[in-house]
Amino acid sequence: RAKQSHQAHLFYSAQMNQRSLARLKLSTDLHHALERNEFRLFYQPQVDAKTGCLCGAEALIRWQHPQKGLLSPAEFIPFAEETGLIVPIGTWVFSEACRQLAQWQAQGLRLVRLAVNLSPRQFSKDLVNTLQEQVIAHQISASQIELEITETLLMQIDDDMVGILHDLHALGFSLALDDFGTGYSNLAYLHTFPLDYLKIDQRFVRGVPNNDSNVAIVKAIIAIAMNLNLQLIAEGVENQAEADFMSQLDCHQLQGFYMAQPLPVEQFNLLLAQAELS
Numbered sequence: 001r002a003k004q005s006h007q008a009h010l011f012y013s014a015q016m017n018q019r020s021l022a023r024l025k026l027s028t029d030l031h032h033a034l035e036r037n038e039f040r041l042f043y044q045p046q047v048d049a050k051t052g053c054l055c056g057a058e059a060l061i062r063w064q065h066p067q068k069g070l071l072s073p074a075e076f077i078p079f080a081e082e083t084g085l086i087v088p089i090g091t092w093v094f095s096e097a098c099r100q101l102a103q104w105q106a107q108g109l110r111l112v113r114l115a116v117n118l119s120p121r122q123f124s125k126d127l128v129n130t131l132q133e134q135v136i137a138h139q140i141s142a143s144q145i146e147l148e149i150t151e152t153l154l155m156q157i158d159d160d161m162v163g164i165l166h167d168l169h170a171l172g173f174s175l176a177l178d179d180f181g182t183g184y185s186n187l188a189y190l191h192t193f194p195l196d197y198l199k200i201d202q203r204f205v206r207g208v209p210n211n212d213s214n215v216a217i218v219k220a221i222i223a224i225a226m227n228l229n230l231q232l233i234a235e236g237v238e239n240q241a242e243a244d245f246m247s248q249l250d251c252h253q254l255q256g257f258y259m260a261q262p263l264p265v266e267q268f269n270l271l272l273a274q275a276e277l278s
């Protein structure tokens with residue numbers, strides 16, 4: 001009898017722990033993914049709104065899972081951010097971005113700028129040194145890299161983080177504020193950060209010029225960016241109408257499925273080679 005209740009208890013706690021077991025498994029798998037080099041970077045083109053020329057790309061992580069196939073960041077990045085695993089993953093992303101930039105250079109394919117996403121969790125005192133070491137090791141220039149930070153970071157920013165932003169900027173990295181308009185960053189302080197680019201979140205680009213409220217928001221964001229002397233990038237441009245409208249409003253660069261999806265490097269290389277010819 002005692003044995004039975006013991007077993008029932010085990011079964012019960014096993015159920016209770018199913019979620020934590022799944023999390024433990026994901027955590028182990030992510031460690032393995034790093035060791036076995038299962039992550040990939042995809043590259044989404046950013047084009048000049050006026051000329052249509054390729055002016056940069058955003059590096060976006062994917063996980064080539066041995067059983068589950070190609071996984072999107074939504075399936076592991078939030079967990080990695082929660083657990084801190086985003087720190088080693090973010091270091092891999094940055095190092096791979098540098099390696100790829102060096103390779104393009106060696107192949108005679110010059111890409112103007114590569115954007116890399118940084119999670120707030122990566123903002124420790126080691127960040128500046130880690131990034132600088134990678135840039136030096138791959139013999140590339142920090143000016144080729146744009147670091148994308150989110151409004152969430154600015155909402156929780158302290159003096160140390162402000163210092164890190166200034167150090168990164170001083171090293172030559174350009175800084176972009178990603179997903180702008182989705183958080184509640186204090187507009188009054190925006191000018192105190194060394195930002196170069198502002199990315200208008202895709203939810204506001206959706207449906208312009210027919211969506212009146214998005215038109216109003218986009219115009220307000222553009223006015224802010226112009227005032228702060230920031231370059232504007234419209235995200236999530238999905239059709240000609242959205243592209244035309246953003247370009248008419250003097251948005252500098254466009255990124256979205258209408259121009260191209262995030263591409264595996266072999267496909268992105270074809271675009272680079274084409275741009276080299278034109």
Ligand code: C2E
Nearest residue numbers: 060061072073093117118119236237238255256257258262
């Ligand atoms: P994000 O930084 O805002 O990246 C843009 C996302 O929008 C990408 O999703 C991209 O595929 C998607 N997108 C681009 N154009 C369009 C479009 O026209 N329509 C629609 N509906 N979507 C479009 P993805 O690659 O799934 O990445 C999702 C998020 O995961 C990213 O959002 C970013 O927050 C995060 N992420 C991706 N790679 C990294 C990374 O290396 N490090 C970190 N910390 N986060 C990353």
Ligand code: CA
Nearest residue numbers: 058117148178
């Ligand atoms: Ca981004």
Ligand code: CA
Nearest residue numbers: 178179199235
């Ligand atoms: Ca974004």
Ligand code: CA
Nearest residue numbers: 150178179201
């Ligand atoms: Ca986003």
